[in-house]
Amino acid sequence: MEVKVMKNILGENEKIAEENRKLFRDKNIFVVNLMGSPGSGKTTLLEKTLSKLTKKFSVAVIEGDLFTARDAERIERQNVPVVQINTAGGCHLDAAMVRRAAESLNLDEINLLIVENVGNLVCPAEFDVGENIKAVVLSVTEGDDKPLKYPLIFKESAVAILNKVDLLPFTNFNLEQARADLSTIHPQIKIVETSCTQETGLDDWCNFIISQVSS
Amino acid sequence: MEVKVMKNILGENEKIAEENRKLFRDKNIFVVNLMGSPGSGKTTLLEKTLSKLTKKFSVAVIEGDLFTARDAERIERQNVPVVQINTAGGCHLDAAMVRRAAESLNLDEINLLIVENVGNLVCPAEFDVGENIKAVVLSVTEGDDKPLKYPLIFKESAVAILNKVDLLPFTNFNLEQARADLSTIHPQIKIVETSCTQETGLDDWCNFIISQVSS
Numbered sequence: 108m109e110v111k112v113m114k115n116i117l118g119e120n121e122k123i124a125e126e127n128r129k130l131f132r133d134k135n136i137f138v139v140n141l142m143g144s145p146g147s148g149k150t151t152l153l154e155k156t157l158s159k160l161t162k163k164f165s166v167a168v169i170e171g172d173l174f175t176a177r178d179a180e181r182i183e184r185q186n187v188p189v190v191q192i193n194t195a196g197g198c199h200l201d202a203a204m205v206r207r208a209a210e211s212l213n214l215d216e217i218n219l220l221i222v223e224n225v226g227n228l229v230c231p232a233e234f235d236v237g238e239n240i241k242a243v244v245l246s247v248t249e250g251d252d253k254p255l256k257y258p259l260i261f262k263e264s265a266v267a268i269l270n271k272v273d274l275l276p277f278t279n280f281n282l283e284q285a286r287a288d289l290s291t292i293h294p295q296i297k298i299v300e301t302s303c304t305q306e307t308g309l310d311d312w313c314n315f316i317i318s319q320v321s322s
Numbered sequence: 323m324e325v326k327v328m329k330n331i332l333g334e335n336e337k338i339a340e341e342n343r344k345l346f347r348d349k350n351i352f353v354v355n356l357m358g359s360p361g362s363g364k365t366t367l368l369e370k371t372l373s374k375l376t377k378k379f380s381v382a383v384i385e386g387d388l389f390t391a392r393d394a395e396r397i398e399r400q401n402v403p404v405v406q407i408n409t410a411g412g413c414h415l416d417a418a419m420v421r422r423a424a425e426s427l428n429l430d431e432i433n434l435l436i437v438e439n440v441g442n443l444v445c446p447a448e449f450d451v452g453e454n455i456k457a458v459v460l461s462v463t464e465g466d467d468k469p470l471k472y473p474l475i476f477k478e479s480a481v482a483i484l485n486k487v488d489l490l491p492f493t494n495f496n497l498e499q500a501r502a503d504l505s506t507i508h509p510q511i512k513i514v515e516t517s518c519t520q521e522t523g524l525d526d527w528c529n530f531i532i533s534q535v536s537s
Contacts, residue, residue, distance in 0.1 A: 144359045145443045146464025173444065175471055196474055198413060198444035226471070228360045229388065229413035229442050232351060248463035248489065249361025256390055256441070257360060257409055272461065278491055 114286040123202035127209070127237025134172045134214045137164075137320040138222065140236055142260060143244035145226030148270040151303045152244060152312070153223065157185040157312045164219035164320065168189050169208045171200040179225065188212055199230035202237055219320060228253065232260035240265040240319055247271050247280040254288040261289055266297040266315050299309045335449050338417035338482035342424070342452025349429045352379075352535040353437065355451055357461030357475055360441030363485040365393045366518045367527070368438065372400040374528045379535065384423045386415040386440045393438065403427055414445035417452055434535060443468065445474035448493060453482040455534055462486050462495040469503040476504055481512040481530050488517040 131138050141148050153168065167188040170179040190208040192200060205222055208240035212220075222238065224231040241282050243264040245253055248271055248307070254261045261267060267289055275282070282300070289296055297315050301308035346353050354499075358364050368383065375381050382403040385394040394406035405423040407415060420437055437453065439446040447456070458479040460468055463486055469476045476482060482504055490497070497515070504511055512530050516523035 143465070144441075146359065146360065146461070147466050172471060174473060177467060177471065196444075198442070198447065224358075225444065227413070227442060227444050229411075229440065230445065233411065246361070246463060248461060248486070249359070252392060253360050256387060258389060258390065271463070274489065274492055277492055 116186055117193060120201050120203075123206060124237045125189050127202050127206055130206075130209070130214075131220070131239075134217070136214060136217050137240040138220045138236075139316065140222050140231070140238035140241045141244065142224045142228075142231045142241060142264070143226065144228045144246070144249055145206075147244040147246040149225070149226070149244050150181055150218065152268065152270065152301065154181055154185060155303045156309050156313050157182070157187050159309065160219065160293060160316065161187065163317055165217050165218045166219045166221065167212050169205060169220065169222045171204070172186075173222060173225060180217050188217070192196045194225060196228050198225060199234050200224050200236055201234045205236040218224035219293075219316070227305065228257045228260055232263050233295065242268065244268045244270050247275055247278055247282075250278075251281045251285040251288070253284060254292055254305065258292045261292045262297065264293070264296060265319065266299065266312070268312055269298060269300045271302060271304075272300045272307070273305045325494065335416050335418075337504060338421060339450035339452040342421055345421075345424070345429075346435070346452060346454075349432070351432050351435050353435045353451075353453040353530070354531065355437050355453035355454060355456045357439045357441060357443075357446045357479070358441065358483075359443045359461070359464055362459040362461040362464065363462070363518055364438050364441070364459050365396055367483065367485065367516065367524075368436065369396055369400060370518045370521065371524050371528050372397070372402050375531065376402065378532055379447060380432050381434045381436065382427050382432045383453070384415075384435065384437045385436060386419070387405075388412065388440060403432070409440060413440060413442050414449050415439050415451055416449045420451040420536065434531070442473045443475055447478050457481045457483065459483045459485050462490055462497075464478050464495055465493075466496045466500040466503070469500060469507055473507045476507045476511065479508070479511060480534065481514065481527070482511060483527055484515045486517060486519075487522070488520045489513045
């Protein structure tokens with residue numbers, strides 16, 4: 108069987124990302140770039156954990172979506188400042204978008220900014236937005252082959268959230284295999300297992316964020 | 323709440339796609355561009371239906387992945403000619419990639435070519451590869467809000483495969499809502515409901531492809 112490697116040339120985004128990073132550092136804001144496939148459960152994870160995080164931090168959220176403000180509306184109900192970015196078809200957030208969205212927030216009153224990226228396991232990993240850490244959500248319904256098939260996003264992320272573990276009995280997802288592959292791709296990655304419907308593992312995720320902000 | 327629209331400029335791909343389309347038409351090959359999120363079940367759908375389709379057609383498959391030849395290996399076990407494209411991080415197949423992959427196939431011996439795109443609900447929809455129809459797989463575990471949030475791929479697709487319906491009892495996916503939203507976005511779209519583990523709905527998918535090739 109033939110395997111053809113065809114690499115695209117990707118754009119430059121680093122300069123603005125570095126400016127963002129300096130801005131956020133000056134304002135003492137820790138930034139999480141939250142990524143994952145459509146439907147992996149990113150927004151629900153935020154809905155279920157913002158109340159825990161706001162006990163520790165003054166949190167704001169930037170929501171990235173192609174269209175609609177549905178996710179921002181869900182986050183707004185958590186009484187957290189939120190800005191929605193619509194990319195109008197664009198497959199990822201870039202640093203310039205996050206900059207413009209951040210200008211709508213009162214950066215002097217925030218110390219944790221969570222950027223929920225466009226649902227996509229590929230492109231968001233390639234575009235630094237000036238975050239401190241990347242986090243990736245993988246639903247177990249997506250299959251345990253995803254870390255090896257989409258390694259960059261797992262290589263780039265400080266934490267992998269294996270989500271919807273309540274559905275494990277109904278899938279052939281092999282947790283041990285996924286953990287082994289994740290550790291091969293990124294030995295330092297923190298792995299947490301969560302179910303937002305059963306509300307399990309959510310403290311692990313929150314505690315990891317707390318430890319990162321404090322360190 | 324503020325909603326910012328920030329549109330990226332997308333590359334040009336149409337010329338090569340039109341050349342591909344002419345090539346495939348001259349060779350009497352019907353081409354399906356199969357798309358969907360990572361883990362929506364595209365490869366498993368092919369595994370489960372290639373034996374049905376090869377009764378009617380001489381089928382070949384082009385597999386698109388960022389890395390690995392895992393999907394092509396799975397398809398090869400179905401005794402169907404297959405070429406793996408590795409995009410080395412690229413988030414979609416483009417027409418030039420499909421052209422180069424097609425050059426490895428004996429186009430005189432094929433009349434149905436299925437191109438399984440990179441797992442991504444966004445970018446593949448924007449890049450015509452010279453196909454006759456696009457098809458999109460949506461796993462019910464991804465959530466019923468996906469058609470409205472990622473409308474382009476559903477607008478472009480002749481058929482939407484609502485997959486993993488065996489997991490419906492364990493999700494809050496509202497089939498009626500999804501069907502209504504799909505019909506709003508694309509009134510002519512054909513909707514099939516499949517479970518590859520329970521082997522339901524697979525004939526609906528195959529019969530739709532057969533009807534399209536014949537028409």
